[in-house]
Amino acid sequence: MISQQDLHEKLPSMQAWENTAWNEIEQKIQNPDFPCIFSLKAWKIQSLYLVFCHKGSPGNEYEDFIQGLKSYSEFIITTPESERLFNPLLVVFSPDFHDGHSLLAHGWEALNHAHRHDPSPWPDSVSRNPDDASWSFCFCGIEYFINMSSPEHIQLQNRNLGSHLVFVINARRNFDLVANGQTPDGQATRTRIRDRVADYNQGFRPVELGSYGTVKNLEWKQYQLSEPQVPRPAICPFTQKKTGENFA
Numbered sequence: 001m002i003s004q005q006d007l008h009e010k011l012p013s014m015q016a017w018e019n020t021a022w023n024e025i026e027q028k029i030q031n032p033d034f035p036c037i038f039s040l041k042a043w044k045i046q047s048l049y050l051v052f053c054h055k056g057s058p059g060n061e062y063e064d065f066i067q068g069l070k071s072y073s074e075f076i077i078t079t080p081e082s083e084r085l086f087n088p089l090l091v092v093f094s095p096d097f098h099d100g101h102s103l104l105a106h107g108w109e110a111l112n113h114a115h116r117h118d119p120s121p122w123p124d125s126v127s128r129n130p131d132d133a134s135w136s137f138c139f140c141g142i143e144y145f146i147n148m149s150s151p152e153h154i155q156l157q158n159r160n161l162g163s164h165l166v167f168v169i170n171a172r173r174n175f176d177l178v179a180n181g182q183t184p185d186g187q188a189t190r191t192r193i194r195d196r197v198a199d200y201n202q203g204f205r206p207v208e209l210g211s212y213g214t215v216k217n218l219e220w221k222q223y224q225l226s227e228p229q230v231p232r233p234a235i236c237p238f239t240q241k242k243t244g245e246n247f248a
Contacts, residue, residue, distance in 0.1 A: 004048040024162025035196035055096035073140035091167040103165040108237035130236035
């Protein structure tokens with residue numbers, strides 16, 4: 001895991017695709033019209049964290065992602081909430097994952113693989129069923145929100161951060177602190193962001209966006225948004241391992 005502040009020193013020694021990926025991401029996020037005001041702030045104060053995920057050997061294709069998520073989880077656990085509100089993790093997947101299959105499908109494979117190797121049990125307070133409004137992806141006992149961005153998206157330009165599959169990951173608790181959908185201020189912040197999303201996407205507004213825990217809202221559908229050219233799977237691709245099953 002690399003901090004944004006350290007990244008510029010490391011880029012000259014990094015692979016060409018990593019430089020390209022960062023340049024594309026930077027061009028997107030530094031645009032003042034980019035709809036996520038929290039990402040804009042994180043970029044400006046250089047508080048992003050990054051993991052460049054190289055494709056591992058068969059059976060361990062997502063090892064870089066797992067190790068990066070472990071490091072980020074340790075940061076979340078050891079850092080006071082007030083000090084980590086603007087520290088998202090960006091996971092950038094290498095061109096080796098462009099193998100003819102959907103990049104978004106690889107995204108779900110990555111989450112399934114990480115879940116199978118999660119060193120911590122699934123929290124009792126979180127549903128194990130993705131079709132339950134209280135479900136969210138968990139790792140190391142932390143609830144996460146996963147934004148899957150892919151070059152496959154054409155209309156949803158806010159979910160297209162360049163030519164690579166990119167995860168933007170936040171502790172889900174952060175949203176309760178800065179944009180709680182149950183408070184007037186939080187609702188106003190969410191409305192502002194979603195209006196910016198529509199403007200950025202030339203009027204296209206995702207239908208899936210909601211507030212965590214409400215009956216009609218399912219988190220997994222917000223991880224992978226849909227558009228006419230990029231249909232979302234009818235059934236959530238995340239597979240919950242059996243209680244007590246451990247691959248770590």
